[in-house]
Amino acid sequence: MENCKYTAADFKSDQEVKWCPGCGDHAILNAVQKALPEVAAELNYSHERFTFVSGIGCSSRFPYYMQTFGFHGIHGRAAAIATGVKVANPRLSVWQISGDGDALAIGGNHFIHAIRRNIDINIILFNNEIYGLTKGQYSPTSKLGKITKTSPFGTIEHPFTPGELVLGARGTFYARSLDVEVNTTKECLVAAAKHDGASVTEVLQNCVIFNDKTHEEFAGKEWREDRTITLRHGEPMIFGKNRDKGLVLEGLGLKVVTIGEGGWKESDILVHDAHNPNPGVHMMLVNMRYPDYPVALGVIRDVADKTYDRALEEQVENVRKDAKIKSVDELLRSGDTWEIK
């Protein structure tokens, strides 16, 4: 039996954290270091099984700050490196750290294919809608019209909604949080770790230097409860300071209603089903935007499906069971051979 009792301090490395003061990354690091002891205890993972892989960007410095195995890769390729790590050793708990540029621009291909394969890695997507490390160029999640150093007259590109991309790639797990909501982030990460298969946890993160307050219109402390909804599986989709707003289905879409107004009762409110394989409602939740809707946080989708790493292990096992060839000597002598005497 492994002794898997750890504290957040067990996951802090001796390296000085070099992100800007006030950067949202600090809060995410904090949430991860709080989540791992829970993950270790619940899944019985010993400390040395945690492995962090990253690409390039501010957030990708993350592995250096974790007292775990870590691999700081190259731009965009973290998902591919993490995939290789997991296939090589499925016992490892593999975490991938990527920013919106890293995962969705240069690494977009690896991102969707890791999700499609359902390889059991946990992707944390730090989304600050900007390139920070290169000092302020627009990213694939920057809002249309955003003025940056490379779009001085505003962008003319439509942004990705990461959750939509995850569902489109047949994702089995998608959660969303805010950097400042450390507990929600932690809860999402524990759920992500427990999920068998590729998980994406998008954390809406603030870049104080190049894109300050980009999420502010819904994430601002004063109005956050009214402009976001934190979903929990099996619970009604209720939000608001007064817990009086909810989501209902109307026609083919969602609608925000106030309980007690217009005849709406609490029992009319949709109950969140994260485990429903049909992504229909999940897609609507993912696409909710302020001011028409609250922005959805929490675990939006968490469905079971076969994982790539497990399927590969099973295939190898099955083939080996009935294999006639069990060594290289036997391989070399298999098939057509002849002897010269």
Added chain:
Amino acid sequence: MERENQTALEDVVIRFSGDSGDGMQMTGTLFTDTSAYLGNGVSTFPDFPAEIRAPQGTVSGVSGFQLHFGSHKVNTPGDYCDVLVAMNPAALKANAKWLKKTATVIIDLDSFNDKGLAKAGFKSENPFEELGIEGYNIIHAPITSMTKEALADSGLDNKSVVKCKNMFALGICYFLFNFPSEHTENFIDKKFGKKPEVAEANKKALKAGYNYAHNTHAFASTYSVAPAKLEKGVYRSINGNQATAWGFIAASEKSGRPLFCGSYPITPATHILEELAKRKDLGVKTLQAEDEIAGICTSIGASYAGCFAVSTTSGPGLSLKSEAIGLAVMAELPLVIVDVQRGGPSTGLPTKTEQSDLMQALWGRNGDCPLVVMAGSTPSNCFHYAFMAGKIALEHMIPVILLNDGFIANGSEPWRIPSMSEYPEIVPPIVTEAPDGGFMPYARDEERLARRWALPGTKGLEHRIGGLEKDFLKGSVSHDPINHQRMVDIRRAKVERVADYIPEQEVVGSQDGGELLVVGWGGTYGHLLSAVNQLRKESKDVSLCHFNYIYPLPKNTADIFSKFKKIVVCELNQGQFADYLRMQHQQFNYLQFNKSQGLPFTILELTEKFNELLK
């Protein structure tokens, strides 16, 4: 069967040629197998178009399979043919320039009609005159109609019957060379086990072709090729891609590290991935990645986590992988990248051979980014060099690029099967617990300068690596100028230390030096060796120095070069190895002989060049 005019030959080159759907690869392979089974030395080369099914009957759709068999060890598939089987006018047209003056040409007369001639672009009714081969021994055999006649009662539909015409052609060749048909019949039975009527039809067509040749007295003489005096042992036929895949599996077995291959399909390397994908019985894990970059990055991840990781590709794929290879150099992880070279640049000539990725392999990365470069030189020795690439990568904690090429990758030859007991152990420097004072990820052993391999999942060895410059010992990020100098220096020194672990370079011919030294590398070995041997038989003072270890070069390289008056570097590119040698050993004068046609050298052009240099 009685044989009246039977002539004994030492060497025969035969080429089967037809539409890419005519089954010529199969026909050639079956002829090869029987020849090898009879104890001949054999070497083969398939030559197919880039398109899977190019327009029928056109020259661009011609698929060929050439084999060279003899009563001695055969080193090349041969340049010019003794026998050409042309299933249509396009096949004749495509290959006429490769005929010896004394060649026998067997054509399918049924396809030499107006339509067939027009599709092949002949302007007159006499293709033989047009090609200037009307004086050759041309056998006009109505192969299609005779096959149809022979299989009239087979119960198969017309399309299936016509598919058997390649077996009819093979039967003619078996008569010509006095080959038994049992080996081929056994193969047919196995291949079409589930369709006995198809197996019967193929066997019947084979026999019908044989009898046709016998009964029509089409050949003034038939031929026999005596068995070669080959080393005793159990043999198999193997091509370079299969040998490469198996060499990797052997290195995995000897090192005890599971084999992982992350790759993206690319001609002409795909067959290695396919071969590895079959070998789940030996625990091989393959991942067909979304692109070339993911191919190598999954392999780098697998290497970090403790696999013997390889990635297979060709030139364009190597370009895409370059940044990731730099990461593997920086992270000092074991990794083998095999580049099966093809004609370039860009998409180039995907199905043709070339040696033009050498400079890319040596230098094609950002920064000072040295790694080990090696090359296989025959179809079967790809096994050995894939194994050695694995051994060096795993023991020195370093990426290795193995440069094969389309010619040896697709070519096949008989191979005396080695016993794995003849191969050395592979001992990667895996660390299992933290030493006193803590684990230093970039501490090295003094001999190889290899760092230790600490696998994720090992208690107490948690550490971070990555593409940023590393601290000399701790492996943490360092921007210190002096540290960077030390790291750049040691990464190069580490590659150069590999020279202490590779065999000395050998010379074929005059060990004490002489007039002319022919220098080559990689897949040109068979042709260079044949040309040099031929001239040495004529008492010409020419020797061969053929390289498999390229960076680092064997330590005695300069010593060998210094003993010869002239050095000529022969390669299928514009002189990349010659330029590399000029950098490494600038004191010598390197003459060059280069060819960039997507084709191997011919022995004739080599001997002509060497004779000119010897004047």
